[in-house]
Amino acid sequence: MNNELLKGLVEQINLEMQSAYIYLGMSTYLNEADLPGFSQWMMAQAHEEMEHAMRIYKFLQERGEHIELFAFEQVSVNYDGVLEVFEESLKHEKFVTAAIDKLMNIAYDVRDFSAMGMLQWFVDEQVEEEDNFNGAIAQIKLAGGKGSPMLMLDRGFGKRQG
Ligand code: FEO
Numbered sequence: 030m031n032n033e034l035l036k037g038l039v040e041q042i043n044l045e046m047q048s049a050y051i052y053l054g055m056s057t058y059l060n061e062a063d064l065p066g067f068s069q070w071m072m073a074q075a076h077e078e079m080e081h082a083m084r085i086y087k088f089l090q091e092r093g094e095h096i097e098l099f100a101f102e103q104v105s106v107n108y109d110g111v112l113e114v115f116e117e118s119l120k121h122e123k124f125v126t127a128a129i130d131k132l133m134n135i136a137y138d139v140r141d142f143s144a145m146g147m148l149q150w151f152v153d154e155q156v157e158e159e160d161n162f163n164g165a166i167a168q169i170k171l172a173g174g175k176g177s178p179m180l181m182l183d184r185g186f187g188k189r190q191g
Contacts, residue, residue, distance in 0.1 A: 030094055031139040037132045038085055038144070043099040044128055045082035049075045051121060054104035055114045064179075066187025067111055070165075073189045074118075081151070088147045111179070112169050119162040126155040 052075040059068035089096050108114045129151045136144040165186075172178035 030092060031141060034135045034139060034141055034144060035094055037135055038089060039097050041128060041132060042082045042085050044125060045078050047101050048121065048125060049078035050101045051104045052078060054106045057106045058108050059114065064111060064183045066183035070186040070189045073191060110174060112174055115162055115165045115169060119166060122158045122162055126159065129155055
């Protein structure tokens with residue numbers, strides 16, 4: 030595999046795992062803020078990010094490439110309310126989308142068709158990810174960020190399975 034592409038994919042494993050860690054920090058904050066539904070939603074998101082990392086990990090293993098695993102950065106468990114949590118998440122997802130697009134560009138340049146196929150799943154997934162966070166932000170704003178509408182919203186978010 031092209032070296033630049035391999036380096037980028039190995040870094041993407043780390044970025045996906047770091048994403049899981051960021052969302053775990055957010056889930057921790059939301060739990061401590063007595064919002065168990067939002068906390069559970071964010072925990073499910075953390076699990077999903079680990080699955081994303083494993084998709085790339087498995088792909089590189091199947092291609093017989095050498096994989097390195099990097100350290101995570103410390104993450105925040107302190108936020109200024111649930112709206113800030115979701116706005117920060119959306120910002121992070123946009124960063125991830127840019128990283129995926131960059132990898133797809135490299136794969137395209139070197140005509141690595143199997144990498145392109147694997148990355149296309151992520152291109153589609155990022156549309157869904159940004160849409161999920163945009164939708165959550167809109168609902169939180171509609172609920173006004175406090176009182177019984179927020180408690181009802183919290184209950185709804187708690188129903189997320191995967
Ligand atoms: Fe794996 Fe939310 O990007």
